[in-house]
Amino acid sequence: MPIDELDGRLIELFTAEPRVGVLEASRRLGVARGTVQARLDRLSRDGVIAGYGPEIDPAALGYGVTAFVTLQLRQAGGHDPVAKRLAQVPEVIEAHTITGPGDMLCRVVARSNTDLQRVIDVLVDVAGVERASSVISLATQVAYRTLPLVRASARRTGGAERRWPGEDGADGAKPGERPPG
Structure with a gap:
């Protein structure tokens, strides 16, 4: 299922902060609460988001x-x-x-x-x-991860080759947030 940049930012935010609420996510992403809820529902229904459980070590x-x-x-x-x-x-x-x-x-x-x-x-x-x-x-060199796939998929769908806010941490933004300024 193709995802767009907003889907990707939403997934990244909930991956980084699983306990963030829909209202807070809408504030951080600059979109309506209903948009966030509809996107989460669609991503879950389509199997992109497979669960919301804790990661156990x-x-x-x-x-x-x-x-x-x-x-x-x-x-x-x-x-x-x-x-x-x-x-x-x-x-x-x-x-x-x-x-x-x-x-x-x-x-x-x-x-x-x-x-x-x-x-x-x-x-x-x-x-x-x-x-x-x-x-x-002996050691985990690259832990299980999916955010790089999410980013690549959103870029392909959106057609833009650009870095996301918070992607490398250089812009001071938390994952899913827009950079300051």
Whole structure:
């Protein structure tokens, strides 16, 4: 779904400050409250905004080890039964069907390396899983992000190649705000 610059600024504002209200957002963006509400409703209905929940840091919950586990599956039975079982393992925070040498890629968290071994053992015991290989993440270099995509999409739709207020922080504006002056 194409978005315009106002949609992008609205998404950026709510990403930076999820608790900002519709009235405050309308004030900061310089548009009517009804416009903000209608845009949020449309963006949610169209699936651009997938949710409004808090971001949880697994490390803050004691799960300081992150690993990526590639699973090779038996060719009979398909991915769905395995995916349903993986969804029951709390430490599996993402699972994707992939191309390449494996069949599924899981992002998992654990309390320690010893706990990671336990999690991998649980995954290998899932019916349909033939084999697992894992790599431990030492550091996150680029965290999950979507704002660059939002900005690029809004630029493409609007046809203008310009930087947004607050994009690089050099203009003194908060995300979603117009620069001072």
